[in-house]
Amino acid sequence: MTTAGESPVGVAVVGAGSMGGQHVRAYQGAGAEVVAICDVDAARAEALAGSIGARAYTDVDSMLDEAHPAAVSICTPPAQHVAPALAAAECGVGLLIEKPLANALAPAREIADAVHRHGVVCMIGFCHRFHEPVLQIKERLEAGEIGRPVLFRNRFAYEFEGVENTWFSDPAVAGGGTLMDTSVHSLDLYRFLIGDIDRVAAELDTVTPGLSVEDNSVLLVNGPTRVPGIIEASWTTPAGDSELIIFGTEGNLGVDYGQGDFGVAFIETPQAGRRMLDRSGVNRFVTEIRHFLDAVRGGQDTRPNVDDGLRTLEAIDAAYLSVGQSRPSPSGSGINTNS
Ligand SMILES: NC(=O)c1ccc[n+]([C@@H]2O[C@H](COP(=O)([O-])OP(=O)(O)OC[C@H]3O[C@@H](n4cnc5c(N)ncnc54)[C@H](O)[C@@H]3O)[C@@H](O)[C@H]2O)c1
Incomplete structure (x- = not known):
């Protein structure tokens, strides 16, 4: 209706x-x-x-x-x-x-x-831009509840059993490994919560035998707002939760993805410690x-929009270039690779 x-x-x-x-x-x-x-x-x-x-x-x-x-x-x-x-x-x-x-x-x-x-x-x-806990922390961040943000950290990690038999690990189809799977979300979260990205550096590794894409990765990013970001991703770590946290001059805001239905937002201050925020449970x-x-x-x-999609791919392209991996298409994104 x-x-x-x-x-x-x-x-x-x-x-x-x-x-x-x-x-x-x-x-x-x-x-x-x-x-x-x-x-x-x-x-x-x-x-x-x-x-x-x-x-x-x-x-x-x-x-x-x-x-x-x-x-x-x-x-x-x-x-x-x-x-x-x-x-x-x-x-x-x-x-x-x-x-x-x-x-x-x-x-x-x-x-x-x-x-x-x-x-x-x-x-x-x-x-993730439509995920209730992310929207809750965005609102509090913009209201200045943790002062000035100074560091962004986001980890999406799990054990992707049998990934070697899926298109997710086929470079011709996926275009990469963990960076193209989950770090693309993390880069968009950085852009949504913090601002544009103009510097990227990567460390990539492959643990799963026979895989030709990365299954563990760390990105360091920054942009005009001068808030360094650390983005981690893994397909090979069954224990330990995924988390998003923005550290600020007066406290921290984040999402613990190990709680609730794909995460619960929290705020933490030196005075009150960590307080989880209530969710209505609306589906992202x-x-x-x-x-x-x-x-x-x-x-x-x-x-x-499509330009947001393009900006994240430019950052991923710069990340692969930062570790000397050739890319299938011309880059020229203008993102500094720190290499
Ligand atoms: N937003 C998220 O959280 C999220 C999560 C998982 C996957 N994804 C993305 O969603 C997309 C699909 O992933 P998935 O996990 O559903 O994959 P999937 O393998 O489960 O499904 C893909 C389907 O596309 C079909 N297909 C392949 N080529 C086609 C073509 N040319 N025309 C029509 N159908 C075709 C396949 O037969 C298959 O049924 C990918 O881009 C993936 O990165 C997003």
């Missing part, structure tokens, strides 16, 4: 894997109708489409021609973002593209050029998709 100002929007999802399913549930949670599902794997497309009464396709062009969605979520692996994104932009369809924007800078720039040329709404799936993907649908209905650009 829609309310005033929430006219129904027919949407489609390309890529019927784990994030495709997540987007479908979030569209349903936001009251939108998913009219079509597209996947190169017909059985996957049919299974997801069948579960919601949508039409299944294996070809994006046919789906755009026949189903006429007003918006499309692109939930394919990163190397497969560019083709459906260009096709949908050409049809004037709003785009929600999962992170990272693409597997390399050149296709990411192609997508950005098409989005700007056709004037379509394009949001990137940096879902539903919040993200509501925000996207509002932008599509209003035809207005919204953040995180």
Whole structure:
């Protein structure tokens, strides 16, 4: 059921894997109708489409021609973002593209050029920007509750069993390892909470035998706001929590991702110690998709937009260059690599 100002929007999802399913549930949670599902794997497309009464396709062009969605979520692996994104932009369809924007800078720039040329709404799936604990700390940070921020630290780490058998560790598809998987979220969090990035240095290592991408990484970043950032990521550490913390001159704000449903925000001061903040439990993907649908209905650009997606990939590109790794596409992002 829609309310005033929430006219129904027919949407489609390309890529019927784990994030495709997540987007479908979030569209349903936001009251939108998913009219079509597209996947190169017909059985996957049919299974997801069948579960919601949508039409299944294996070809994006046919789906755009026949189903006429007003918006499309692109939930394919990163190397497969560019083709459906260009096709949908050409049809004037709003785009929600999962992170990272693409597997390399050149296709990411192609997508950005098409989005700007056709004037379509394009949001990137940096879902942490819509995560309640992150929004709680942003509000308190901006209200000056920890004084001046002086250090940013973010760790996303877990054990990715069997990663060697997935596209996540295929450099041609993912464009990298842990940096492209989770550090892309961390870099966006730095940009969302602290500011732009103009310096990046990396330390990368590979623990899993036979892997040709990094499975452990540390980034050092900084920008015009002069708040150094440390970004850690691992696919090989089963113990220990993921955490985001901003240290300030009067206290700290952060998110303990080991608590609650994917994290609880906290504030800590020398006087009161660490205090966890209450959550309503609103789902970040539903919040993200509501925000996207509002932008599509209003035809207005919204953040995180395609340029936010491009800026994070430029930082990742600079990180790989800082350790001498060649990149598949020309860089020239202007980010200092400290090398
Ligand atoms: N926002 C997040 O927190 C988050 C979490 C996980 C993954 N992701 C991102 O979501 C995207 C998808 O990841 P996933 O885990 O769902 O992958 P997945 O492997 O589970 O699903 C990908 C699906 O895309 C299909 N596909 C491949 N090429 C296609 C093409 N050309 N056209 C149509 N379908 C195609 C595959 O058959 C598969 O069903 C990636 O960009 C990934 O980085 C985001």
